[in-house]
Amino acid sequence: MLRNFKVLTPSSLNEVLYVISHIDQPYRFLCGGTDVLVRMKDNPAYAKVLVDISKIRELAKIEEHKSTYVIGSGAKHDAVLAYAPFVEKYNGLVEAVAAIGSPQIRSIGTLGGNIGNASPAGDSIAPLMAFDAEVELRSHESNRIVKLEDFFIGPGKSVMKSNEIITKIILPKFDGLRSGWKRLGQRRAVTISKVSAALAINCVKHPNGSIRVADVKIALGAVAPTVIRARKTEKFLLETPNLNAAAVKQACEIACRESRPITDIRSNTEYRSEMCGVLLGDLIDRLVFGR
């Protein structure tokens, strides 16, 4: 049973910002609770105060703007999966979010929680990072936008300050990108990824049959202290005159070398590194060659 903590129940975002800038003891946000309560059952010292943000309605919205989609940090995984424009155009994000936890976890867990935890294995992060997503961090005094790629600084660590909250995830609109996500885990459901990869790609086929990569974004999960963009692999693919089997193989090898995985209870360095290439190859096969 849980014990030894208190709760704060602010009723608006302004109240949230006020309490987190004045609170004088370690606190954690509570929205879905799928991570924070599990951690507190393991370690009662994890937080002395929980700030309940589950009823702040403006944090749960998903909205379309001119050149972006704005996802409230308190939007549940199920809400992301039910949002038609994502299902239509952000397949990589939908595939990843649909693989998080179980139906029970997805009905209460939130996208902001998945990001705020800053786990290198957080499944929604790789596709969001591949799509150049940004997060809005707000405090009582300030408001800043940080690229998701610059948000994480290590396992469980981010640039978010103790008086800040993630309010929004900002997802740019794209034309022509096809995207996908794939992971390897111990089981098919209720599993933490050993390694995951997100790919968004736009290819142009020339009349002579050669394929040029017009745009490509790759993010790799659980193979470095944070989710990472595979910038060298992206650069190689963009400069490749023809995306044939040999070029795909080479790109996958570069992705393996870009990863910096560790050995832990879920997998080991060698396997994770090699699987980066395998997952990327599978995604290219599916999204570019329809295999």
Place this chain on the structure above:
Amino acid sequence: MPNKNFNSENLELKDTLEINFTLNSVKRSVKVPCTYTLLDILRYELKFTGTKEGCGMGECGACTVIMDGGVTPACLVLATTLEGRDIWTIEGISAKDDAKPIIDAFVARTATQCGFCTPGMVVASYHLLSKYVSPTDDQILEALSGNLCRCTGYVKIIEAVKAAARDLNTVKKEGRDA
């Protein structure tokens, strides 16, 4: 941390909460320690012991209830987040007509052995069949992917859900024809 711009009660640290919610269509009000989860409230406060505690970590599905229309692990819903929610537990669901074919099918197919996972399995199955009249095999596996059973090996549970779907469709068809 007082501030004249805000409702001071919202800015106070609390260790006890008065929570109002709806349980199986009945309005409830409970006063509980803030450390209580929905599962604790159901089992210890209201003596609704049909919902089981398995892992307590949101992994096993034994404590599955329906909250605001979604399958939810009661062990991960803290008292404060319960305020104003609509909760259905196995006690409320099993009293519904359209849950009877599910329960009958679980019994008839021996989809239950020790029985500990069964309430959660039935709640998840009921939620599935209220969304899809004739679920595909993949939809059944997906819907039950958050519910662990250590006895049956799942085959009989999946067969029971399929049988219940057929049964429910027959009942609906007869209802239309009559």
